[in-house]
Amino acid sequence: MSTLWQACLASPPYSIYTYEAPADLPKLMEGQRVLVPLGRSVRVAFLIETVDIPPEGVELKSVIWPLEREPLLNSNHFKLYRNIGARQMQPLGKVLENVVPKRFRSAKISFKVADRDFPARLKALDIARMPVERRMELVKIYDEGRMNVSLPASIEKEEYVSLTSDPPWPVRPNAARQLQILEFIFENGPREKGFLKNIMGDWTTGVIKKLHSDSLVKIGPPPEEERNPSEKCSATGPKWDFVPSEQQQAAIDELLTALDEPKSAVKLLHGITGSGKTLVYMTAARKCMEQGKSVIVLVPEIALAYALWNGICPLFPDARKYLYHGYQTPVRKEAIFRALAEDDSPALIVGTRSALFLPVRNPGLIIVDEEHDESYKQEERLPYQAKEVAYVLAHMTGSLLVLGSATPDIKTFHAAQQGAFDVIAMEKRVGKSVLPAVKVVDTSSIKNPEQPFAPETEARLKEVVEKGEQAVVMLNRRGFSPLIYCTDCEESLKCPHCNVSMTYHKGRERVICHYCGNAYHFPLPCATCGGSNLMPLGGGTERLEEQVAKALPPETKILRMDRDSTRRQERLDEILKSFARGDAQVLVGTQMLSKGHNFPGVTLVVVSEGDLGLNLPDYRSAERTFQLLVQVSGRAGRGEKPGEVIIQTRNPQNPIWGAVTSADYKTFFEKEIEKRKRFRYPPFTKLTLIRISHPMGWEGEQLCPPFFSHIREAAKEAGIMAMGPVPAPLAQLRGRKRFNCLLKSDDWLKTRELYAKILRCNPDKKQIRITMDLDPVNML
Numbered sequence: 001m002s003t004l005w006q007a008c009l010a011s012p013p014y015s016i017y018t019y020e021a022p023a024d025l026p027k028l029m030e031g032q033r034v035l036v037p038l039g040r041s042v043r044v045a046f047l048i049e050t051v052d053i054p055p056e057g058v059e060l061k062s063v064i065w066p067l068e069r070e071p072l073l074n075s076n077h078f079k080l081y082r083n084i085g086a087r088q089m090q091p092l093g094k095v096l097e098n099v100v101p102k103r104f105r106s107a108k109i110s111f112k113v114a115d116r117d118f119p120a121r122l123k124a125l126d127i128a129r130m131p132v133e134r135r136m137e138l139v140k141i142y143d144e145g146r147m148n149v150s151l152p153a154s155i156e157k158e159e160y161v162s163l164t165s166d167p168p169w170p171v172r173p174n175a176a177r178q179l180q181i182l183e184f185i186f187e188n189g190p191r192e193k194g195f196l197k198n199i200m201g202d203w204t205t206g207v208i209k210k211l212h213s214d215s216l217v218k219i220g221p222p223p224e225e226e227r228n229p230s231e232k233c234s235a236t237g238p239k240w241d242f243v244p245s246e247q248q249q250a251a252i253d254e255l256l257t258a259l260d261e262p263k264s265a266v267k268l269l270h271g272i273t274g275s276g277k278t279l280v281y282m283t284a285a286r287k288c289m290e291q292g293k294s295v296i297v298l299v300p301e302i303a304l305a306y307a308l309w310n311g312i313c314p315l316f317p318d319a320r321k322y323l324y325h326g327y328q329t330p331v332r333k334e335a336i337f338r339a340l341a342e343d344d345s346p347a348l349i350v351g352t353r354s355a356l357f358l359p360v361r362n363p364g365l366i367i368v369d370e371e372h373d374e375s376y377k378q379e380e381r382l383p384y385q386a387k388e389v390a391y392v393l394a395h396m397t398g399s400l401l402v403l404g405s406a407t408p409d410i411k412t413f414h415a416a417q418q419g420a421f422d423v424i425a426m427e428k429r430v431g432k433s434v435l436p437a438v439k440v441v442d443t444s445s446i447k448n449p450e451q452p453f454a455p456e457t458e459a460r461l462k463e464v465v466e467k468g469e470q471a472v473v474m475l476n477r478r479g480f481s482p483l484i485y486c487t488d489c490e491e492s493l494k495c496p497h498c499n500v501s502m503t504y505h506k507g508r509e510r511v512i513c514h515y516c517g518n519a520y521h522f523p524l525p526c527a528t529c530g531g532s533n534l535m536p537l538g539g540g541t542e543r544l545e546e547q548v549a550k551a552l553p554p555e556t557k558i559l560r561m562d563r564d565s566t567r568r569q570e571r572l573d574e575i576l577k578s579f580a581r582g583d584a585q586v587l588v589g590t591q592m593l594s595k596g597h598n599f600p601g602v603t604l605v606v607v608s609e610g611d612l613g614l615n616l617p618d619y620r621s622a623e624r625t626f627q628l629l630v631q632v633s634g635r636a637g638r639g640e641k642p643g644e645v646i647i648q649t650r651n652p653q654n655p656i657w658g659a660v661t662s663a664d665y666k667t668f669f670e671k672e673i674e675k676r677k678r679f680r681y682p683p684f685t686k687l688t689l690i691r692i693s694h695p696m697g698w699e700g701e702q703l704c705p706p707f708f709s710h711i712r713e714a715a716k717e718a719g720i721m722a723m724g725p726v727p728a729p730l731a732q733l734r735g736r737k738r739f740n741c742l743l744k745s746d747d748w749l750k751t752r753e754l755y756a757k758i759l760r761c762n763p764d765k766k767q768i769r770i771t772m773d774l775d776p777v778n779m780l
Contacts, residue, residue: 003028004054005063007036007045010105014093018051020060024135026142028063031071031078035064035107035124042107042124046096047071048078064128065111067149069142072104072341073359076396080357083392088383089752089772098382099357101334103151113138114146121150160329161208161217162190163568167508169216173521177207182216183510183519186567189327193219244283247426248276254424255284255402259291259365264394268371268416269404271426272663273634274433277404278308278598280426281367282315284402289319289346293364293399297350298386300373302327303566303592306573308369309350311598316348324351324358353378353386356393363399366390370595371403371412372627374777383773387412406634407627407665410620410672411683429638436605436636436643438661444650452539452547452608457646461606465552465585469641470601473548473588474632475608478562479503480543481536484511484522488531496527499732504536505564506543516734544608545588552586561589594632600639605632610647614654617729618779619681622656626668629660680721680744682775688751689776690741690758692725694768696732703763704739711741711758718754720745729780736769740779748774 003021005028008014019036021028028034028047036045042064054060081095097105111122118138119126127135141147163185171178181204185191196204211217244252251269258265271277285295299305302325309323320343322336337358340347344361351358353376356366368376368390376386387403394401403412416423429435441454452475453461464471481504484493493502495513502511504522512519525532539547545560552558559575566572579587582601587593607629614625629647637643647660659668677684690711694701708725715722724741731738745751755772762768 002062004051004060006048006051007034007063008048008096009038009043009045009093010096010100011043011093014091014097016048016092017045018055018058018060019045019063021063022132024132024139025063026066026069026139028066029071030075031073033067033072033104035067035109037061037064037128044105044107046073046078048092062128064124067109070342072100072338074361076393077357077359079396080389080393084382084384084389087388087748087774089755090382095382099354101337102330103334104337106151108151110150112148112150113141115141159193159219160190160331161185161193161196161219164215164218166565166568166571170214171216173509177203178211178216179521181207181211183508185217186508187517189567190329192330242279244279245276245428245430247271247428248280248430251280251424251426252283254422255280255400256287258400259284259287262398264398264400266391266394266401266403266421268408268412268421268423269402269426270408270413270423270665271404271406272429272435273406273631274429274435274638275406275426276430277369277426278311281369281402281404282312284365284400285348285367286316288365288400289316289348291364292346293362294347294360295349295365295367296355296358296360296363296390297348297367297369298353298355298376298390299350299369300352300375300595301592302352303561303572303576304370304595304597305350305352307576307597310573310577312348312350319348320345321348321350322358324349324355326352326354356386356389363393363397365400365402366394367402367404369404370631372405372407372409373595374624377777379773379776379778383771385775407630410623410669410676413669414673414683432640433638434642435663436633436645438633438645438647438663440610440652440657440661441646441648442650442652443648444652449537449539450547452544453551453606454648457606457648458551460604460644460646461548461586462552464604465556469585469603470579470582470599471586471604471606472593472599472602472632472635473544473586473606473608474590474594475539475541475544475588476591476612476628477540477609478542478564478590479512479514479540480506481538482540483537485535485537486526486529486531487533487535489526489529491526491528493527493534497733497735498730500730503540507564515730539608541588541590548586548588556586557584558586558588559584561587561593563590563592566592591628591632593635594628597635598638599635602635602639603637603641603643605636605643605645607632607645607647610649611651611654614651614656616779619676619679620777623672626656626659630663630665633660633663685744686746686748686751687775688743688745688755689773689779690725690743690755691728691771691773692739692741692768693733693736694764696735696737698737698767700764700767701737703768707761707763707768708739708741710761714757714761715743715754718745718750720750720754742779 005019005021006016007019008016030047030049032047033044034047035042082092085092085095113122169182212219269277288295299308305325324336341359349355368387371387378384390401441457443454461471483501484504495502495518497518498513498515500515502513504511509522510519511522526534541560541562545558549558559579561575578584580599614621633645636645712722721744722741725739728738728740743751759770762770
């Protein structure tokens with residue numbers, strides 16, 4: 001007797017279809033991947049649930065064959081994915097497409113069969129056309145483990161192309177195709193030769209061969225550690241013989257008590273920088289794993305993931321553990337995904353936001369470190385807020401969710417103040433270290449762009465280096481120069497697709513748009529007047545590194561840590577370990593170095609331009625600035641020597657500096673929450689940003705004004721305050737004209753209903769794109 005299954009496609013059209021599962025198939029289960037027919041093609045679908053009644057007027061087709069003996073996903077995963085889809089108004093199939101590795105969704109497979117009565121390889125259609133008796137014989141072979149899924153040889157033996165060094169590369173400026181491949185791998189990480197050929201063209205084969213002969217790239221299969229999901233880590237580091245402080249012990253006791261409870265719980269660990277939150281986390285993690293459950297530790301950035309990984313590995317020498325992030329190769333992601341899906345023994349996972357979607361079978365503890373960080377929000381492809389996903393997952397699995405930060409998100413702290421969950425306070429640093437003294441220095445009188453520091457800042461930096469101590473210098477802007485100015489026509493060089501200034505990257509000899517990735521070789525003629533007198537203005541971390549080197553003795557070793565210098569994973573790990581060992585005295589970087597890193601030798605932190613981001617058109621700008629500066633200040637004085645922080649600003653009168661210098665979060669919170677309440681911003685309203693765009697120069701642009709009027713009228717009828725649609729602060733991006741409509745509502749359901757109405761009323765669905773961003777972190 002046949003069983004009816006609902007199966008969801010994890011690729012367009014993302015639909016859910018009902019299929020018949022004949023009795024002569026192997027046993028099928030929820031969460032299993034199966035091959036199904038769709039039109040004239042074969043697709044991979046995930047089984048969702050059985051149904052009793054077939055759809056009316058539809059000719060049922062049969063499931064062809066399962067792709068695994070045990071389900072890749074379980075019911076909790078589907079509940080989580082459906083929750084995300086419902087919240088973001090996205091189909092389940094699209095959620096699956098974004099969380100399941102690509103090769104688990106590929107139908108380009110065959111089956112290896114170890115039986116003389118069958119061909120060595122079978123295709124899906126071969127199985128579909130088999131007589132029932134013949135297929136029953138195949139089921140027996142399958143159940144005995146003598147039939148396995150096989151990817152095409154071209155995929156199984158795929159060779160990867162990876163860089164051997166960072167830019168600048170010794171390539172002629174007119175070698176455009178060589179530079180195109182080098183730039184792509186630099187931006188996206190190692191990629192298969194076949195993948196590069198598919199997206200760029202057949203010409204890549206010869207160019208890659210040339211780059212390999214010049215030792216600019218290496219070619220080969222993924223290294224063995226890519227196939228083996230268990231990460232290697234250093235055998236040296238902290239041990240369990242540490243003696244917790246009184247506040248650490250109190251925090252540990254509260255978390256361990258919560259782990260013993262059979263229901264889910266949420267705790268906010270509000271600990272100042274240097275208070276020892278990591279060891280509190282890890283003590284709770286050890287208890288959780290002793291209980292037979294897994295632990296997921298989320299951090300906002302890859303650099304912090306590596307730093308945390310290197311620090312905690314020695315604490316769990318024999319544990320099953322994985323490091324997971326978005327820049328790993330597809331092979332590695334798939335290996336980790338499968339390892340976790342097939343084994344329910346306790347595991348420790350350290351990773352960025354996407355690690356939440358790994359099929360961890362039995363989670364008991366979820367830690368979101370630096371929970372205030374905006375990197376936990378994904379805006380493109382599938383929008384989601386990782387903190388909300390973590391909350392849903394913890395609630396579904398009965399896990400303990402720990403949110404940790406020295407500067408919690410205003411919304412998070414307000415929820416705790418309202419009794420939504422408990423706050424565990426850690427207000428003292430561990431050991432003898434104390435919070436550093438913070439000084440604000442006025443730089444408004446400095447006009448020379450080659451002078452990044454005030455005299456007293458430069459003198460203090462030299463003094464620290466001469467003593468043999470370490471310093472961190474932060475400028476939250478990468479590249480060499482954020483502006484290229486033409487002295488002939490007095491116009492700046494802008495991206496033709498985005499109409500924003502392009503950034504000069506000296507090491508790469510390129511000007512790059514940080515929004516769409518468009519790049520040109522530099523120098524180049526002015527796009528406005530054709531002149532050749534282009535001058536880089538302003539500074540980024542690349543230029544600051546040069547300026548710091550000029551200001552300090554020539555023997556001073558300086559490292560730079562930003563997105564450009566850490567594209568290669570090995571380089572990122574190398575920078576962190578080198579500075580931690582004391583091989584370099586100064587580390588220059590962006591906000592990447594502001595959170596979580598523990599460098600005991602650092603006694604001075606310099607913030608080059610503390611005003612950056614303070615005046616953005618965003619209600620969170622003050623909060624973000626406060627969080628960033630307090631976090632980077634926390635890198636100083638974590639060892640035995642006292643620390644000092646110098647924040648340079650052109651507006652020393654701004655009231656935010658008082659809260660920053662005292663690291664007084666509660667006073668800042670009280671003032672900020674009062675402003676949010678007065679102007680009806682979260683947490684006192686539900687904020688949604690509707691983004692609308694159409695191609696530049698589109699002939700149907702006249703359809704927009706009446707459409708925008710309709711949106712405002714529909715919002716008014718729904719009792720929702722609509723500000724817009726109006727041109728977005730970044731009015732042109734990636735060749736599209738952009739508009740923002742900010743909605744303030746008291747109910748998410750009403751907002752979603754309005755969004756659905758807006759989608760239905762779209763006058764040109766092919767040209768006008770409309771997206772919904774719930775609780776946006778980026779207002780641009």
